[in-house]
Amino acid sequence: MSHSVVGKWGKNLAIRVPMDVARATGLMDGEKVDVEIQDGDLIIRRQAAHIRARDDAAAAAAEIMAESRHHSLGSTSIRELLEEGRRG
DSSP, rough: OOOOOEEETTEEEEEEOOHHHHHHHTTTTTTEEEEEEEETTTEEEEHHHHHHHHHHHHHHHHHHHHHTTOOTTTTTTTTHHHHHHHHH
């Protein structure tokens, strides 16, 4: 684990990213990142990581849809399953 110090940068606060962390993540100077709070913790994500995650999810969904053509739900429809999930 690397440590960093929060410092003042104009009217904002800044966190320096240690070079070993930047290299390991591929973070580049000037790259935009997403900053959010999750359960009181500060989460910094590369925007490129969000794009990759969305693309991975889309590919997984496409694979599931293609594979689902080979399986039957019997007499149950997807709509019935969705409605049951909403009620549950």
